Amino acid sequence: MKAMVIKPGVSKIGAVHWERRLFDSLIPLPDGTSYNAYLVEGKEKVALLDTVDPMTEYILMEQLKDVKKIDYIIAHHAEQDHSGSIPAVLEKYKEAKVVCTPKAKTFLIDLLPIPEDKFITVEDGDTLDLGGKTLKFIHAPWVHWPETMFTYLVEDKILFTCDFLGSHLATSELYATDECKVYDSAKRYYAEIMMPFRNFIEKHLEKIKDLDIEIIAPSHGPVYNNPEFILNAYREWVLDKPKNIVLIPYVTMHGSVKKMVEYLEAALVERGVIVKPFDLSVTDIGEFAMALVDAATVVMATPTVLVGPHPMAVYAAYLTNALKPKVKFISVIGSYNWGSKAVDQITQMFGNLKVEFIPSVYIKGYPKEEDFKALDALAEEIVKRHKEAGIM
């Protein structure tokens, strides 16, 4: 990818990683990703904002081939997909300094071979004049590590936000022109990476609300020349107002739990609830994470395996708890044969969440007449709780 000019003296470089399909050995990437770096050239000094994942370092170094000097490398975040190529850039530009928060300095020293004398640390609100281009640093911890910050380029009204507001989306376009597509990718990114930090996000949105922002330039996915598009999306996602949606992540080995899920799904839909079942044996777990952004209720559906819940249900429950969604109600349905602690074990897994538990429907074997009645009662109870919470 050649440099893409955003404004005179400001260009997007970095790498588009079209074929990458898994991030952090955890997150599915159906649309690949990108590692965006930005070059800001003032009359006196030149700054490189972030680098790229070491897997694509050669692309960045090729882009820097004709760049005579870099005075500053601004490191917004110490994670290696942005910082991992800093050593290579420092090797080429011997005079360059790494500019970051004090916490990021300690992280970068831990994670990478960067000598201590290469750093300049900046406090919240500090500025750096490149000559007609002023970088203003905004500390923004916990999006999504404790050391993160943004940079506001004052004269050009560009906010560089690193992971915050980003999306895992490989594209050859500079700007987020296909907003439907980008909305989905950004929501997936928010769900998987940012959602556990909703409180911090609210504070950061408040902190930047009076900035005059023309462009938001994140470090994954396209740049936003319509900043309100992504800011409004985040405002809605962090709001503590779930929607009238029930998620049913389920596992079945021989069909009993599946029959229960199908019945409960129909019973809820009949009563005016939106239902999203996820067969955990085949689902893209990112789709489930995305659905967690809005859902009011999660019904875990699992058979008993070796006394406890099926391991795939354990994974979904663990993830739900870790991502700290705005879910308000949780229930468990499922099936066993001779003895089970599945309900107890799974309900203990949501310690991070402020949820009410709705009594479970846990049956012996394949569901029968009285079990379907119990599922009807569960559907009624969910509707009642949604109504009481003003969700429907």
Ligand SMILES: Cc1cc2nc3c(=O)[nH]c(=O)nc-3n(C[C@H](O)[C@H](O)[C@H](O)COP(=O)(O)O)c2cc1C
């Ligand atoms: C590998 C395996 C382990 C199981 N372990 C237990 C168990 O510890 N306790 C129990 O009551 N049932 C156990 N079962 C039985 C299932 O929980 C039961 O058949 C259930 O109805 C299966 O639901 P499904 O048809 O949705 O797969 C086990 C079944 C399998 C295949």
